[in-house]
Amino acid sequence: MIQLYAFDDQRAQSDALAKAVGDALHASLAAQAATSQSGVRPAMLAVSGGSSPRPFLQTLSTQAFDWPRIAVTLVDDRWVPETDSASNAQLAHDTLLRNAAKDATFWPLADTSQDLNAHVAALNADPRFRAVPDVAILGMGEDGHTASIFADAPEWDFALTTTDRFVAVHPGSAPHARVSWSMSALKEVKHLFLLIAGPRKMDVLNAASASLQKNAISQLANDKGVRLDVYWCAN
Secondary structure, X not given: OEEEEEEOOHHHHHHHHHHHHXXXXXXXXXXXXXXXXXXXXXXXXXXXXXOOOHHHHHHHOOXXXXXXXXXXXXXXXXXXXXXXXXXXXHHHHHHOOOHHHHHOEEOOOOOOOOOHHHHHHHHHHOHHHOOOOOEEEEOOOOOOOEXXXXXXXXXXXXXXXXXXXXXXXXXXXXXXXXXXXXXXXXHHOOEEEEEEEOHHHHHHHHHHHHOOOOOHHHHHHOOOOOOEEEEEEOO
């Protein structure tokens, strides 16, 4: 199910999404405190890279959340060193993990000192990621990919069907190998947001939700068990 929130300017979009994310994180922490018998684990927040989320992440960094109880991770990352400008981890450090959010813990997804497949196997065995993120903010490409689940990657079928949390992906149309949460993991996220802008992205989303297509956002939008809150800015 898609719930659309439309905005005329980026500032209003960022402010509204930051409030929604904060409410979701607060609810997750409260639920854990009410049910946990052995202490409260951090609430896990997964964010996306790219240029579009930069203003939102900067806004989010200033919010007065309970950041010491929040672990920030990524929806996906390119298989590059963190010092590379293509690294989503670098983007998170530059935009989100500062101001009030400097007190959050960061759990990166890429470590290029290791073999990619071995690293993905280690992530899948990591107890920190036994649970999926409590809150995830997705982006979307004009080809309908989200996270790094690309329809032209040889791992497409595996990324859609595996119960593993993480997959290695080699997109055909985009540079760099990737580490990404799998489709099954994304479908488990309780608070799933999509941040997009512009009429072209809305056209892609509308087509993807109208009928099942071979792209990741369509797989999410057409799953009756998934709620996707879309924050769209017209400009």
